[in-house]
Amino acid sequence: MMSNTMPQTEFPIPSGVFAQTVTLVRHYTDRLFKFRITRPASLRFRSGEFVMIGLPNAQKPVFRAYSVASPSWDDELEFYSIKVPDGPLTEHLQKIRAGDVVLMRKKPTGTLVNDALLPGKRLYMFSTGTGIAPFASLIRDPETYEKFEQVILTHTCRTRDELTYGHEVVATLRDDPLVGGFAAQLTHDCATTRQDSPVRGRITERIASGALFSDLGVPPIDPQTDRAMICGSMAMLRDTKKAMEGFGLREGTNNRPATFVVERAFVG
Numbered sequence: 001m002m003s004n005t006m007p008q009t010e011f012p013i014p015s016g017v018f019a020q021t022v023t024l025v026r027h028y029t030d031r032l033f034k035f036r037i038t039r040p041a042s043l044r045f046r047s048g049e050f051v052m053i054g055l056p057n058a059q060k061p062v063f064r065a066y067s068v069a070s071p072s073w074d075d076e077l078e079f080y081s082i083k084v085p086d087g088p089l090t091e092h093l094q095k096i097r098a099g100d101v102v103l104m105r106k107k108p109t110g111t112l113v114n115d116a117l118l119p120g121k122r123l124y125m126f127s128t129g130t131g132i133a134p135f136a137s138l139i140r141d142p143e144t145y146e147k148f149e150q151v152i153l154t155h156t157c158r159t160r161d162e163l164t165y166g167h168e169v170v171a172t173l174r175d176d177p178l179v180g181g182f183a184a185q186l187t188h189d190c191a192t193t194r195q196d197s198p199v200r201g202r203i204t205e206r207i208a209s210g211a212l213f214s215d216l217g218v219p220p221i222d223p224q225t226d227r228a229m230i231c232g233s234m235a236m237l238r239d240t241k242k243a244m245e246g247f248g249l250r251e252g253t254n255n256r257p258a259t260f261v262v263e264r265a266f267v268g
């Protein structure tokens with residue numbers, strides 16, 4: 001549902017922000033939930049970008065960066081969030097319900113975009129936890145499959161139930177009339193680190209041991225053919241980035257595309 005109408009709120013809506021209505025909230029675990037909001041008719045974004053999200057609960061609301069998890073052709077916006085105990089935003093955001101108002105700053109931005117990567121054969125999307133959000137958008141963008149023959153989405157979480165959101169997104173992609181035809185190009189690799197599941201271990205360990213590549217039936221990462229996007233906690237970014245550099249990949253930006261890009265999964 002596109003919307004331009006300004007909902008009523010207790011505090012004035014700051015200038016330069018959209019006030020949007022929550023359409024759906026779903027809780028996955030006591031740490032994770034998703035929410036959907038109406039999309040401002042004027043909002044344009046590239047798959048993989050993030051926006052600043054806040055609540056109209058103060059004169060000066062707290063904003064946090066959230067990757068848009070829905071594809072750029074969707075008429076609503078979806079976000080996937082952690083619940084941080086006492087987190088200045090998520091402590092309140094986790095209580096929202098359909099019909100409530102969420103604030104969004106007007107300018108989307110970010111480096112996890114197809115434009116920041118040189119063309120290649122295979123694209124790895126390395127995610128942990130809520131770091132899957134930008135990839136939930138990118139795997140539903142036809143441009144991703146036009147640019148890369150094979151897309152490998154890795155999602156590593158502590159427990160099996162934290163993988164549910166990713167399974168759902170991949171299932172909706174397979175059934176989607178616009179992008180379902182690209183599903184054969186996508187490999188979804190799931191692993192857990194604190195509970196048994198078919199694949200266990202941190203992504204960095206599976207890269208270092210080579211188990212990732214043998215599990216997937218692909219050769220090790222090669223800067224001639226392979227590209228990577230990384231999204232997770234600061235520690236995961238640091239270690240996965242080091243692994244990519246070890247394979248000879250170089251970090252790119254919007255202005256200077258290269259062979260891998262990095263973005264923090266923001267929390268608070």
Ligand code: A2P
Nearest residue numbers: 128129156157158193194202204233235236239
């Ligand atoms: P672990 O369970 O061994 O800490 P979180 O929910 O804390 O962000 O963690 C999400 C996933 O990221 C977990 O599976 C966690 O593994 C993993 N992880 C944490 N730190 C790193 C790191 N430095 N490199 C790779 N994976 C990491």
